[in-house]
Amino acid sequence: PKLRVALMGLGSYATRVAEAMKTCQSAVLTGIVTGTPAKIPVWKEKYALADKNIYSYETLGELKNNPDIDVVYVITPNSLHHTHVIQVAATGKHVITEKPMADTAKHAEEMIKACEKAGVKLLVGYRxxxxxxxxxxxxxxxxxxxxxxxxxxxxxxxxxxxxxxxxxxxxxxxxxxxxxxxxxxxxxxxxxxxxxxxxxxxxxxxxxxxxxxxxxxxxxxxxxxxxxxxxxxxxxxxxxxxxxxxxxxxxxxxxxxxxxxxxxxxxxxxxxxxxxVVTHQTLQMDGMADIILNGKTMTPAVDxxxxxxxxxxxxxxxxxxxxxxxxxxxx
Ligand code: NAD
CATH class of the missing domain: 3.30.360.10 (Dihydrodipicolinate Reductase; domain 2)
Structure with missing residues (x-):
């Protein structure tokens, strides 16, 4: 099976990741979390997303009932990674967050604790x-x-x-x-x-x-x-x-x-x-699929x-x- 990924925060970097994932072998974009309703029809059509896999920041708690999403990739502004990662972990989904992991080490520690408590993996987008x-x-x-x-x-x-x-x-x-x-x-x-x-x-x-x-x-x-x-x-x-x-x-x-x-x-x-010469994000997402789905370990680590x-x-x-x-x- 492929790693089924939802992207949170559909800005410029998320767009790059979505495009790069088109050529992934082990990961596939299946969902989005967005606060901008105008982006929904565009993303839905471009990436053939099912309506039930489209969330807002208000409804993201419902991810826990969705068997078609394995991981949420948080690509929002740096200081929001902390809140967003903790919210995703609470739904029982694995989380990838963009760099920098957080705005402070204290917040990074809280993110690790929340993911460990929820029993989900936490990776950082070190492409x-x-x-x-x-x-x-x-x-x-x-x-x-x-x-x-x-x-x-x-x-x-x-x-x-x-x-x-x-x-x-x-x-x-x-x-x-x-x-x-x-x-x-x-x-x-x-x-x-x-x-x-x-x-x-x-x-x-x-x-x-x-x-x-x-x-x-x-x-x-x-x-x-x-x-x-x-x-x-x-x-x-x-x-x-x-x-x-x-x-x-x-x-x-x-x-x-x-x-x-x-x-x-x-x-x-x-x-x-x-x-x-590769598309970094394609390799990254295939590699992260291997880590999340197959428990592969990576050096240097991306956790x-x-x-x-x-x-x-x-x-x-x-x-x-x-x-x-x-x-x-x-x-
Ligand atoms: P961006 O401004 O293009 O996108 C940010 C997205 O977050 C937007 O869609 C915006 O609507 C959304 N968002 C949600 N809540 C928001 C709020 N309260 N205020 C503002 N925006 C909000 O930024 P970007 O360049 O895509 O960067 C996003 C993250 O990705 C950052 O953490 C950045 O460091 C990281 N990034 C990583 C790489 C890389 O190569 N790994 C490259 C670029 C950016």
Missing amino acids: MHFEPYTREVIRMLRDGEMGTLMHVDNYMGFRIGDPTQWRLKKDLAGGGALMDVGVYCLNAARYLTNEEPLWVTAQETKTDPVKFKEVDETITFQLGFPGGVIASCATSYNVNLERLYAVGTKGFVEMSPAYSYGPIKGRTHKGPLNEP GYEGLRDMKIIDAIYESIRKKGVKIQLG
């Missing part, structure tokens, strides 16, 4: 974990092909447009560039080193205090890992650039673009990386604990900034 270039780089590092890792330098940013969007509002976004795209650099630093950082220091820059009144515009942060690696990371809503760089005693990897929808480009000391680890570090980055860049020890 890079399924992406072939990223997986090849992780393999090379784990197999020692770059020797001992010495340094990591990651950047992810883009120039944000519309000043009225939710991404610039603290109550919906939780934070700015760090929450939205800095999480890619942070998550990559963890899967490149295969370690959890011991400490973090961070700095913030704002060139436009009006536009970025509520959320961060540019943040740089440094993570200290047990093996001695320092990952130097930066994220911004001001510069279109994405880069992953890691150097070891025997070689290096550089990917740019490194985190967007692709094609990803990269090279190592051995030459250009040549991996299949709630993986999301929580990133959220704890994000909390610590903001704490370091509030305390003028002091070193925050991570538990």
Whole structure:
């Protein structure tokens, strides 16, 4: 059987996921949860959805009586993931939530608890974990092909447009560039080193205090890992650039673009990386079907604990900034 998925929050990313799922082998879109009635006829026709699989935020509790939906994929603004995941878990359905998992580590912990209590799985939409270039780089590092890792330098940013969007509002976004795209650099630093950082220091820059009144515009942060690696990371809503760089005693990897929808480009000391160019979300949803339906385990993980680890570090980055860049020890 295929994993039957309902999408919650039919914005731009949900649209991308729905399109990508058309070519999935193990997952199929069967339902939606939306607060915008005008979207219903469009989605119904495009994806051949049955009327009984269409929910609003008010009726989503009724999902518990629906045998045709296995999992709800929450693709709403960041600060709503917490409430939405807990609501879905209460219906007994599995949950996938978009990155960042939540707006705080405390909320991420509550989401994990709610899903464990309900006996449902909780996954986070870390699509890079399924992406072939990223997986090849992780393999090379784990197999020692770059020797001992010495340094990591990651950047992810883009120039944000519309000043009225939710991404610039603290109550919906939780934070700015760090929450939205800095999480890619942070998550990559963890899967490149295969370690959890011991400490973090961070700095913030704002060139436009009006536009970025509520959320961060540019943040740089440094993570200290047990093996001695320092990952130097930066994220911004001001510069279109994405880069992953890691150097070891025997070689290096550089990917740019490194985190967007692709094609990803990269090279190592051995030459250009040549991996299949795929639709990330297709692979992700097939992979998540295997995790949810067949209990497959995945390294690096895409579960709630993986999301929580990133959220704890994000909390610590903001704490370091509030305390003028002091070193925050991570538990
Ligand atoms: P979007 O603005 O295009 O869509 C958000 C959707 O949430 C809209 O359909 C909106 O109607 C709905 N929504 C429900 N309640 C809302 C409320 N109270 N206020 C505002 N909107 C509400 O945003 P998006 O770009 O699709 O981002 C949604 C989530 O997906 C975010 O968490 C974002 O970080 C994540 N995302 C992930 C990726 C990725 O590559 N993994 C890419 C883009 C976005």
